[in-house]
Amino acid sequence: MPAHASYDAVIVGGGHNGLVAAGYLARAGRSVLVLERLGNTGGAAVSSRPFAGVDARLSRYSYLVSLLPRKIVRELGLRFTTRRRTVSSYTPLGDGGLLVGQGRTRDSFAALTGGDTEYAAWREFYGMTARVAERVFPTLTEPLPGREALRTLVDDDTAWRTLFEEPIGVGIEERFRHDLVRGVVLTDALIGTFADAHDPSLAQNRCFLYHVIGGGTGDWDVPVGGMGALTDALAHTAGAAGAEIVTGHEATGIRTDGTDAEVTFRTGESTGTVAARQVLVNASPRALAALLGEDPPPAAEGAQLKVNMVLRRLPALRDRTVDPREAFGGTFHIAEGYGQLATAYQEASRGRPPSAPPSEIYCHSLTDPSILSPELAARGYQTLTLFGLHTPARLFADDNDAVRASLLAATLAELDARLAEPLADCLAEDAEGRPCVEAKTPLDLERELGLPGGHIFHRDLSFPYASPAEEGGAGGAGGRWGVETAHANVTLCGAGAVRGGGVSGVPGHNAAMAVLGA
Template sequence: MSTVYDAIIVGGGHNGLITAAYLAKAGRKVLVLERRHVLGGAAVSEEIYPGFTYSVASYVVSLLRPHIIRDLMLPKFGLDIIPLDASFSPLPDGNSLCRWDDAARTRREIARFSPRDAEVAPEFSRAMARISRFVKPIIDGPAIDPASVGPEELWRLLKLGRRFRGLGKDNMVRFMKMMTMSASDFLDEWFESDVLKAPMSVSGIIGTFLGVRSPGTAYVLLHHYMGEIDGAFRSWGFSRGGTGMVSMACAGAAKHFGAEIRTEAPVSKILMKDGRAQGVVLENGDEIRAKVVASGVDPRRTFFGFVGEEHLDPEFRRQISRYKLRGSSGKVNLALDRLPEFKSRPGDEHLRGDIAIAPSVEYLERAYDQAKYGEFSRRPYINAVIPSLVDPTVAPPGKHVLSCFVQYAPYHLKEGASAWPEKREAFGDTVVDTLAEYIPGLKDIILHRQVLTPWDMEQQLGLTEGNIFHGELSFEQLAFLRPAARWSHYKTPVRNLWLCGSGAHPGGGLMGGPGELAARAILSSGETN
């Protein structure tokens, strides 16, 4: 008699592994199926070049929920987060701005460009921290459905309203503006210096096919401001050993609690009978049955790829077909023979955090303009890190890794997505050429480079259209609308099928929230009993 599991998790990304860990911790018999040879999905570390460990896609830790770290004892299984010390912005004219974890030092840096902004910056940080504390319970719990008349939902709405009033008039207005304004416009209300506003505004475009002047990007800025390490908001960090160690710690916790994990086990389809998910069929033809199936892949791949449109209600099918993915970013990882030196500021202290190539708002908008017409940006926004400066385990002694997140690289090129393999190296050249304007001699110290386009992310990592968040974080795809109206609580219209990936509330980023909340919803449903 073949084994029937309580739950099968499709996809071994960090969210799927977190779902597995919580279910196994509750005593359920759980199987995780990952199609690649390595776990992690987009949060993966790989030694692509001998001696150098790349955080292949996801490259920093910012949103991982602290209570998940505690619940699953992730440090016991290898999680070690090193806080970023600085945010460095080099400028083409040889000047630079660095925002430090020391408020007084940051104030002096900003004052070189605008004494007024230096005075305003602390107030801005306090306001964002206050709004972040208001938002925190929203992203740490199931999405509130304003259309529900159930007593539990109504009570949650009432509590939210009370907390909203507690923000105070000024912050209430700021929060409402953030829901609709562009990141650039919102920052214009606070600051005057483009040197400061440009690197701050880019948090509003991460993972979206929008520009910093596009309405709605102010919320995405807030989403990334929710980063929290040891209770400190706006805290980002490196995972020692690469971002994949976050996933491996989640996997360690899942196995500790009794979950079974299989790699190189690609799922072909979800086994359906009478409108109910009964398990999965692997690509080799094996059938594995379970009481419930939880998908850690994006909604479109889940429903149109694994379930099949014929099993979906027409209205739900329409909603998923309109769900926006539109990958807009790429990744370039470099193995370097020595530490790069920026012409605008020698030394390495300012390089122990992230480095933003975002010299002006106009520069960022011009990068977006090219993407709108199906071209990758010839002068892109680049967010780079050198994790080897603080984590010597990822490179040989004296050598370094330079990890670059790049936007814009639209999945939908004007020649079609299938043209990306022909353009991959030209895209990589553009990134290196842009960096070389700030780092003289960079090309001479590159030992190896890995270039990932959105097409590569789809083919290699299973991210449909290369979207790193399993769907854009636009206003119409958040909270009770993620991934579709009436289906934001992880349960899907297909009986016994659940979503546990970033395409579910609270959305993308290396946070683990969708995985944890999906597990709690599954356990509450009683379907695994």
């Protein structure tokens, strides 16, 4: 980077959203510099080999793709594909369980509930969310609609009430009677969000909405080649278009008068300054405030335990009617009955780790064996990824290592209770003879990735419409594209933007559109 260089746009943070913005701006002929603090681009959307001597390339922090619009893939010419899982989910109960997918959903519901009532309610409910998804998802890459405009577009008073106005727990309890079915539905409202089904803030509703609208279908697909395949493709596209991407450069401050800006940074023992007409910040709102020297927004708190594993083989199940390849090929729910989720939330709210930690698991390598070396694939090795719920950062504050270890043990014990053999008997070992299992708490994610409080969405998600102040042109955070800040030439392009969260590229696209005056 030349000393005292000047660019049309400086992007702070080389995660996937920053790279999307870089790609669009560079392809539009703008001079672009991306400053990335870490030694590699990708942020949380990376692939790595965490276990020494084990050639398995894991999506280490983020796992599945739903919210990435094909529009972005197409317009940036990305060489990136996803693959549909053959099973949606499996939830064990005793020596049986509920399998959704493979043409067996209705029979599985009947065996679990003793009739077709719950299955009919399931079809009606997800038919409703599918209609909402078809209407709402395309708006994510358009200027931010107002609340009433989006309500008119949804054109379904029952859906609007259920998803946007009253706690999701009300709609679930109105429609479903079986505790396990209720729990499976509720989980989409809790992934990455610490809330009760009846939380009056509706944080759980916003989380649920983003989990069911992706791609206009709500499907969650496997990234072929791992999540790093996406960010590698984005970095290649941005670089080929002329964007300059530098790693090991940490932005330390932003000064702006609304027209011209300067970004200070450090790399190793050196510091520097670069001028820019526009600054796009692919970091959290709290990080943005710190860079600008402004008062921070309210603190965020993540609430998940992320666990990565490599297995020599999949374990046998207590439920002999389901092949392990089916059960782990979709989302495998553990301790996620409706009552169990409520109990876990109450325990964690009181400062205690859940006694029966709820979690969900899936096996990436069943859908995409390319993440395993040919040798491991031939030997039957598989990967397992676990996402634990209701484990807020506050639980780890006193002793992160000790609580991580005890919570991991309790979580795996819940999984073992659904298996016909101990998971430990199936775990692969690394080059030092250690089991291939690692766990990341919210505090680990904050330290390693800069996620505030380990919050994977940077802060609570927002509904995908403008606030009344934004509709009235009052300015401030949000604006026409949901990415504008109080500074005319500083834009938020990270997960904390309106319509942010997940591996979507939407904030990156929208920030680029705001800069380009679209």
